[in-house]
Amino acid sequence: MSLPIGMFTSIRSILPHPAVIFGRSFGFFRVVLIVFPALAQMYLFLRARKAILSSRGSDRFKSGAVGAVGLVLCLCFGLNGYILLRPLVWLDAPVAARIFLFYLPSVWALASVFSGLLLCLVHVAAGLARAVGRLFNGRAGKEAPLPADPLRRRFLQAGAAGLVAAPFVLSAYGAAYGSERCEVRDLSLPFGRSLRVVQLSDIHAGPYMTRGEIRRYVDRVMALRPDLFVLTGDFISNSMAFFPGCMEELTRVRARYGTFAILGNHERWYGRPGELRRVFHQYGVPLLVNSHRVIGTAEGPFAVAGIDDLATGHPDLESALRGLDPSIPTLLLSHRPEIFPRAAAYGIALTLAGHYHGGQIKVILGGVPISLAHLRTPYPEGLYRIGGSSLYVSRGIGTTFTPVRLNAPPEITVFHLTGSAPQPPRARYGRA
Numbered sequence: 481m482s483l484p485i486g487m488f489t490s491i492r493s494i495l496p497h498p499a500v501i502f503g504r505s506f507g508f509f510r511v512v513l514i515v516f517p518a519l520a521q522m523y524l525f526l527r528a529r530k531a532i533l534s535s536r537g538s539d540r541f542k543s544g545a546v547g548a549v550g551l552v553l554c555l556c557f558g559l560n561g562y563i564l565l566r567p568l569v570w571l572d573a574p575v576a577a578r579i580f581l582f583y584l585p586s587v588w589a590l591a592s593v594f595s596g597l598l599l600c601l602v603h604v605a606a607g608l609a610r611a612v613g614r615l616f617n618g619r620a621g622k623e624a625p626l627p628a629d630p631l632r633r634r635f636l637q638a639g640a641a642g643l644v645a646a647p648f649v650l651s652a653y654g655a656a657y658g659s660e661r662c663e664v665r666d667l668s669l670p671f672g673r674s675l676r677v678v679q680l681s682d683i684h685a686g687p688y689m690t691r692g693e694i695r696r697y698v699d700r701v702m703a704l705r706p707d708l709f710v711l712t713g714d715f716i717s718n719s720m721a722f723f724p725g726c727m728e729e730l731t732r733v734r735a736r737y738g739t740f741a742i743l744g745n746h747e748r749w750y751g752r753p754g755e756l757r758r759v760f761h762q763y764g765v766p767l768l769v770n771s772h773r774v775i776g777t778a779e780g781p782f783a784v785a786g787i788d789d790l791a792t793g794h795p796d797l798e799s800a801l802r803g804l805d806p807s808i809p810t811l812l813l814s815h816r817p818e819i820f821p822r823a824a825a826y827g828i829a830l831t832l833a834g835h836y837h838g839g840q841i842k843v844i845l846g847g848v849p850i851s852l853a854h855l856r857t858p859y860p861e862g863l864y865r866i867g868g869s870s871l872y873v874s875r876g877i878g879t880t881f882t883p884v885r886l887n888a889p890p891e892i893t894v895f896h897l898t899g900s901a902p903q904p905p906r907a908r909y910g911r912a
Contacts, residue, residue, distance in 0.1 A: 513881060514561050517589040520596035521553045527599060556592075559585035564881065567719035567750065568687050582687045583883055587651045590841075590882045594647035602643065654841065654884035659688070662877065662890045664700065667863065669870050671829050671897035672809035673782045675737075678706035679893040681815075681834030682876025684746065685726035686717030688883040694729045697877055697892065701733050704894055708775075709735040711765075712834045713744025713789065713815035717880065720751055724759055731763045737775050739765050740784050744815040744835065746880070748792035768813060770799040779899055785828075786813040797822055817859035817873045824869035830897070831871045836860045838875030838888035849887070861888070 532545045559581060573582070678701050683689060701709065711730065716723050733739060747756055760767040768786025775782055783804055787795045797819065804810065810828045812819070817833035838861035839851025853860040864871040877890040 513564055516593050517557060517560060520589075520592040521557050523596045523600065524592055525550055525553050527603075556585045556588040560589040563687070564718075567721070568717075569719055569721040570687065571691070571721060571725065573687065578687060578690075583655055586688075586882045587648075587655050587884060590884055591647040591651040595644050598647065599644045650886060651882075651884050654886040655882075658885035658888075659879055659883055659890060662697065662700070662892060664704070664892045664894060666894045666896065667872065668896045668898060669830060670868075670900040671782070671811075672899065673777055673779050673897060674899045675707045675777075675782070675895075675897040676705070677708045677710060677811070677832075677895040677897060678704050678733075678735075679710050679712060679832050679872070679874055679895070680730075680877060681712040681832075681874040682714040682744070682837055682878050682880075683711075683726060683730075684714055684717040684876075684878030684880055685722035686719060686878075689717070689722075689878045691722070691725040691729060694726055698729050698732055700892055704892070706733065706894075707736045708784070708811075709733045709739040710784070710811070710813055710832060711739065711741040712813050712832055712874065713742050714746045714834065714876070714878070714880075715741075715744070716746050716750055717878070718746070718750045720755060723751070723756070727759055727763045727765065731765060737777070740773065740786065740813065741765050741767050742786040742813045742815055743767070743769065743789055743793060745789050745792045748789055768800070770794070770796040772800055772804055772810070774804070774808065781808050783808050783810040784813065785810055787819065790814065790816040790818055795819070797826070801826065817864075817871055818857065820859060820864065820869075820871040821866065823871070824866035828869055830895070831869070832874070833859070833871065834874045834876045836873065836875075837879065837885070838862075838873075838891075840879060840885055840888050841882075842887040844887060851888070 528549045529546050532542050532549070535542070537545075563582060563586060568582075570577070680697065680701065683694065683697075685691070685694060715726055731739065741760065743751075743756070757767060766773060768784065769788050770786075772783050772785035775784065785800045785804070787797055787800050789795065795814075800812075801810070806827060810830075812823050812828045812831040814823075814831060814833050816835045817831070819833075820831050823831045836853035836857060836859075839849065839853040842849050842851040842854070844850070849860075851860065858864075859871060859873050861873050861875050864873075872893065872895070874893050875888055875891045877892070879885060
């Protein structure tokens, strides 16, 4: 990544941690996700009602049109609220049901917030322009302005309509194509052992990431023939119902040194700990919760360590590394990347994380990416280094709260780790 970490320090320092705002139940955030679209629906309805009532047509037509708009808005809002608030257990929903019951309401809810905001800004800007014009004419002693040109009025109305429609077009594109165009990213990094490691993160199995879609990702992973396959959390979206099928697909990958997993925040929010551990054990995938495994190779041993989620779990890096020889190259798995400075202080060669989806919905202004994730953390996506330690933050393959991805395509990451050793550790494990 070319962006300096320090440029976000001042912004991040004034933003409270999500765990402080939302709490472990995540209830507050879900309320926000309902309130904003609700306000947008009400505003859009009022604007649409005003436009319909001022149009030509019979009173009966206008009344029916207003009622139809209100019904459509309520239906979309209600379906989206149900998706957000209730666990979905429809494992094999038909394509038509997925489109009309899941995708359309979610895309509408997201786009309506931005469309309503743009419409409000256009309305305010037009009002300010009229006020400034009246003030200027009054001070200049000019007569009342001539009536507005109808052609100019229609041109401005068409421009405003296009601007307001843009969020719906972009959201539809992000749902239909942005979340489907997966990238396979290759990186070569020094580690002390020669390995090919493949990372998948943030799968979010659910209505927007079905078992069939997971199968296609797994097929691509299998074609990469990894020595080590690592899974950095958020296997589920908001229901455990999809988890067994997800694990059955993931365990088709037969890596030489095995598959290792850690938990993400969605497992804590929506999962059941006992059932999670049972499924991982059933499919033979070691779940690293503040623990590590040492793996032998022809070049010597290396270690895979994993910690619990930083915000919703009980992370303990010292426990994860306890008893581990610091001279052994170590790969650390952490769902969230903010552990990196501590990991670097311990001399951990490589830390792999995810969580932020690369922003999921990102705009780029002047070459600088902007998203909620980029404002919230100095590690939203990509590669970072401190001394001889490296961190890579995957964009993941799934989505959360909305199926839309813009400028943040899903990714499968392949690490070609080389036998050259990174900088020696600066602190012994358990003492930093």
